[in-house]
Amino acid sequence: MKAYILKKLLALPLILIGVSLLVFVAIRALPGDPARLMAGPEATQEAVDNMTVRLGLDRSLPAQYASFAYGAVRGDLGTSIKSKLPVVDEIAERLPFTIGLAITAYLIAIGIGVPAGMIAAIYRHGWPDQIVMILAIAGASIANFWLALMAMNTFSVQLGWLPLLGAASWKSFILPSITLAVLPTAVIARMTRSSMIEVMSQDYIRTAYAKGVLPRNIYWSHALRNALLPIITIVGLNFGSLMGGAVVTESVFNWPGIGRFLVDAVRYRDYPVIQGVTLVAVTGVVIINFLAEMLIAFLNPKIRFD
C-alpha cells in the first residue's frame, strides 16, 4: 500500500507536466490573438506588435513554455494579461469559493442521491422507484444554465428569499450549490440504485434475511456498505464534470470562483490565467481521484494495490 501511494505520488508530477504541455499547446492552437484583443480593435498594427513583445508572445513556443514551467515549479504562474496581478494570487483568492461550492454541491448530491437510490432499489419497479428514476433522468438532462436562470427568477426575483448574485453571505451558497448539485445527485442516485440492486441479490443478503435480521439493518449495514464502492468511484470520477458545471454555474451567479475566472480568461485569451487555472483544476481532479482510490481501499480491505 505504501509502495502504491509512493508510486502514485511520483506519477503526479509527470501527469502535471503532461497536462501543462497539453494545455500550453492547446491554448496557442486556439485562433485569436491576445495582443490584438488587449490592444483593441482601434489599435494600429504597430500597437499590436508592441503589445505582442510586451506580453512575451514574440518568443518561440519552447522558450515560452520553458519560462512558464520554470515559474510554475517555483510557484509562480505568471501575471494575468488583463488584471496585471500575479495569477497565483488571483487563483488563491478565488479557489476557496470554488472549493466551498463544490463541497456543498457534493454534500447535497450525496445526501439526496444515496438515500434516493436506496429507496429506488428497495422499491424496485414500484412507484417510488419510478419517481426517483424520472427525476434522475430529468436531473441528468437539464442544462445547468437554464436551471440556474429559472432558480434565480423564482427564488430571488419572484419570491425574494435568496440573494441573486455574488457570494456575500451563507445564503448566497444555496442557489448555486443546488444548481451545481443536480447533475451529480442524478448520477449518484442511479449508481446507488443499480449497485444496491446488485448487492441485494447476493447470497449473504439472502442469508441475513433468513437469519431474521431486520430489513433496515440489512439495507444500511450489509447492502449499502458493499454498494458504496462503485458510488465512491463515480463520485471521484465525476469531480471533473463537477468542475465543468462550476464554470457555467459560477458565470451565471457571478460567483467569484475559478470557473468564472476561466471563462473571462478564455474570452480575452489571457494565456497565463488559462494555463494556471487549468493546472490547478487538473491537480484537484487528480488528487480527488487519488483520495477516492484510497477511500475504496480503506472501506474494502479485500482490495490490494500491487
Add this chain to the structure above:
Amino acid sequence: MTMFLKSRHFALACAVAGSLVFPVAASAATLNVMQTEAPRSMDPGDQTATYTAALLDPMYEGLVKRDPDLSLKPALATEWSADASGLVWTFKLRPGVKFHDGTAFDADAVVKNFARHLDTKRGLAASGRLRTFLEGVTAVDPTTVQFKLKTQYPAFLALLTTGPCLMVSPTADAAGTVGSKAVGTGPYKLQEYKSGEYVIQAKNTDWWGGAPKGEDLIKWTWTAEPSVMNMALQTGDADVINPFPAAFAAQVKANPEMKLSTTDGSAVFWVSLNTKLKPLDDVRVRQALNYATDRDGIVKAFMNGYATPANSPLAPVTPGYDKTLNPYPYNVEKAKQLLKEAGYPDGFAMSTIVQEQESRIGELLQAMWAKAGVKLDVRKMEGGVWSKAAFQDPAGKEKDNIGSSIASWSSGVNGADLQFRPLYYTKSASPAGANLGFFSDAKLDELIDKAASTLDEKARNAIYVDAQRQVNEQAPHVLLYTKQDLFATRASVKGAWVIPGGLIVVKDAKK
C-alpha cells in the same frame, strides 16, 4: 491513510470557513452599477473598451472634460489657446491639484503622461491614435504645457477627454502598479478591486472641485448574461445597468420602479465588403447588396426598434452627419437589376463572418439577400476568433474565402475623422486598421485628409458631407443601423447620463 483523511477534513473545514468570510460591500450609500464586462485595466491609457472607460471615469480626469450637454469644458486645464498655425497649443493647468497618492499634478506630470504614449516601446493599448498626430508635449513652467501637433487636427480637444489623455499618477506609472491600482485626480478614488468580483470606489474628500456630488461609494459589478442584468435590476442588486439589453426594454418600461433611458448612440453597424474579392470588387454588386437590405426590418427584428436605420457612414450624433442622405431604400428589384448588369443574373454565393452576439443580423441578411439571388454563408465566431479572422490581410481573407465581416464602429462625438479614417482610408486597410474590406478610393482619401486639416467647422463639415456621399456611392459597406444607447436604473436614481457610444457617467448620480 488516517493522515490523508485528516488532511482532507482540514481542507474541507478551511474551505467552508474561508468561503463564509466575505467583505461587507453593499450599503445604503452605495450606488451599484452593473455592466456587461469586467474592467480590462485600471490604466485608462492601456485599454480602449467603452465599459472600462466608464468604470474608470469617476477616478480619472483629463485636461478637458465633456459636460452632459456634450460641450467641452475645462477640467485639469483652466484655459487653452492655439497659435495661428493651429499646430502649437498652450494649456494653463489648474493649480493645487493632487493625485490620489499625493503626487502633485503639474506640467511635469502632464509631460510624463504623454511621453509614455509616444514611447513606442511601452506598447500601451490606447497610444496609437495619439501618435498619429501628436509630435510632443513640453513643460513651459510648472502650470503651463505646450502641445506640438504634426498636422492640424480638429478632433484634438475632443480627444483630450479620452482614455490615453486622462492623467495617471506618474509615481504609480513608474512603479508599474497603475494597471491594477488606479491613481488619478478624480472625485472618486479606488477603494477595492477584486478582479473576479467587483470594483469599489470611494469619494475623494480632497478633490479640487469640492465635495463630490454622488453617493459615498460606487460599486461596479459585471455579467455577460442579459437576463441576469434584467433580474439584478428587478431585485435591486443593481441600481444602474449599462448597456441594458433591448430584449427586456418593454418589461422595464412597464414597471414604475424602474426607468429606461434611451439616447442616440454613436455606433454604426455595417457589413464590410471585401472589395478585393470577386464579385464584390464591382461597385454595382455592392450597391445591389445595399438595395437588398431591409434596414427597417433589421432594426425591428434585431434591435426591438431601439436603433435608427443607417443612411450614412456617420452616426446622427457625429459632427458633420448629413441627415438628407437616403441612397439605398429597400428595393429587391433594383438589386436584381444591378446584379444582372454586373453579369450575375442568377446571383452569386458569398460568406460573412460575425460574432455570436450579432449572429442574428447575419441570419436576417441571409434571408433578405436570398430574395435577390445572393446566397450568404454566415460563419458565426467567438470574439477572439472573429477579430483574428477580420483583421487578416487580403491574401489571408482570400484563402479563407471571407467575403464580408459584420461589425460596428463608434467615433463617438469626437469627430468624423475617427470614423472615416480607420474604416475607409486606403492606409487603414487591415491588418493596419479597421478598413476590413481593403477599400481604396483616391477621391475619398483626399477628402478625409482635407477635412482633417480644416479647422473651420463649417467648411470641414461640408467636406464630410461630400465624403459621406462618396462612401454611399462606392458602397464599401452595407450600412445597417445606428444603435441607441440604452441604460436602465431604479426609478429613484438621478444624475446618471451616457456619452453617445455607451460610456455611462455615474459620478454625480444619487439614488
